[in-house]
Amino acid sequence: MTSPTDLRVAVIGAGPAGIYASDLLAKQGVNIDLFEQMPAPFGLIRYGVAPDHPRIKGIIASLHRVLDTPTIRLLGNIHIGEDITIAQLHEYYDAVLLATGAVADRDLDIPGENLNGSYGAADFVGFYDGNPRFHRTWNLTATHVAIIGVGNVALDISRILAKTANELHTTEIPDNVYQTLKTNQATHIHIFGRRGPAQAKFTPLELKELDHSPSINVVVDPEDIDYDEASIAARHASKSQDLVCQTLEQYAMREPKDAPHTLHIHLFENPVEILGEDGNVVGLRTERMELDGTGHVQGTGKFTEWPVQAVYRAVGYRSEAITAVPFDHGTAVIPNDGGHVVDPAGEIVPGVYVTGWIKRGPVGLIGNTKSDAKETTDMLIADALAGRLTPRTATGDITEYLEAQGIPYTTWDGWHKLDAHERSLGSAEGRERKKVVEWDEMVAHSRS
Structure with a gap:
């Protein structure tokens, strides 16, 4: 049996699905690294909601509170499957939870x-x-x-x-x-x-x-x-x-x-x-x-x-496959039993979980995303308590690997720097914010 407080979990995708799952795990005492391909977090809340809907974007305030949790660490500007593989993540984490959403x-x-x-x-x-x-x-x-x-x-x-x-x-x-x-x-x-x-x-x-x-x-x-x-x-x-x-x-x-x-x-x-x-x-x-x-x-x-x-x-949106993870190209979701990823034979892939749109397809609102995350995280915690997870083997921290590979990852502190810069751009024109568009510029401000 593994206590939740001894677990390290990699959550892939810092949109609502990944953040809600991280929140539920953190409340159980789990330590989480939240990986995001973009230099900034929030997924479709930042990049999928029309800009004239500040009411809906107010959801970011609640997501901010989650990411302020000390046991959740944001690591952005990292492409899973290219910068680091799922197999390599298993060396550093007891479980990997996929919440990559749908953007195509x-x-x-x-x-x-x-x-x-x-x-x-x-x-x-x-x-x-x-x-x-x-x-x-x-x-x-x-x-x-x-x-x-x-x-x-x-x-x-x-x-x-x-x-x-x-x-x-x-x-x-x-x-x-x-x-x-x-x-x-x-x-x-x-x-x-x-x-x-x-x-x-x-x-x-x-x-x-x-x-x-x-x-x-x-x-x-x-x-x-x-x-x-x-x-x-x-x-x-x-x-x-x-x-x-x-x-x-x-x-x-x-x-x-x-x-x-x-x-x-x-x-x-x-x-x-x-x-x-x-x-x-x-x-x-x-x-x-x-x-x-x-x-x-x-x-x-x-x-x-x-x-x-x-x-x-x-x-409708369509999810995209992740390297070395089973994927149903017909339904554009990762095959699963409600939380565990399953292979083409229907067997559970040990230590790999899924939540959000890449689990169920691009349907439902925020309430569905929260209940979906609970279903998956309950399965993960149950597996840990039953001793069904393979413990991590790496002794160092994932950031040592990222730095050795020259990957310019961004962090939660980096988001605050980018956030402050965008707000200053907006303030100069009497607006709350003006987004930075160029990828390299986002990374530069985040890592300044």
Whole structure:
């Protein structure tokens, strides 16, 4: 039997999933090194939430408190599988917990997906959130834009495209993002969903906040407000879903407001092809759907072509494989039994655990992430108490290896330095923060 206080655990990924798991382990007395590929922590909270949502980014305050825990050490700017392998980590740690999330785009699998002007949502989010791994500029010459998907990422993208650059300049966006957004020519943004209001995955507040901007006129066709018996039951079973339906109904009934950008929400329209000409997007073809009585939809055979010059595919994120770790490429998750990583034969991989989106797929909110982390960490602690973990063998500290290899890792103290620098950049312009975009610059400020 190994006491939790004798354990050293490597948690891979300093987003919410990894931080919540670290918090639960630390409360049991476990010592944790929290590894992060980026020079800065917080994952999708820093690089996946639209910059005009400071309320949601307030989650960072609670994550800060966790990372202030003395038994949690942040080690950033380290690529697991390249800078150090999972096998090498096992020399320094009794267990490895993977929480690397999902940052790539899922495929839509329709003709025309690879045309110029067809974009994955993750790429655009990475651009406007100043993620150093993504583009520094973006083509915003399209006047009519289609966004495929009825979740919050689709709302974020539509809002960024429908607001003016000056509205967004008060946020933490970097200079390159602000200058690019000033060139935005979009006047009509179309969101497409294949099912009805009772199945839309928006959260009520996000949907309602679309209308708060004086630049945005939200339009819903009254014919898209439709329910069958199963849809009514789904609406009544969830207060959140009922609020989404109410808001969509209000948009459908009201008079249009005078605004420079119109945001059309289309329901019961299934995208079947992105249309191209000379390799560029020139339209989107959809099939009209109808409810079948069970809350699902079926095609009507009626097709519409929408003249758009850009298409954003917001149909979900996709996790990426980690070197030497089992991975299901079909579902894009690490195979697991609820916490343990399992191999292709279904056998538990000793000492390796998984939590968050790379465990269950990119679904659920913060509450799901917390309960998910508890399920996994309970398994890890139970294995330790039952003597099922192989003790670490290395006598030195992992930082000795990193320094010997010349890996310029960053730390929690380094994040405070970068944080102070970004805040000083923002303060000079009357803003709370302005993000540093360049990777090497982030590392330099963190290690100054």
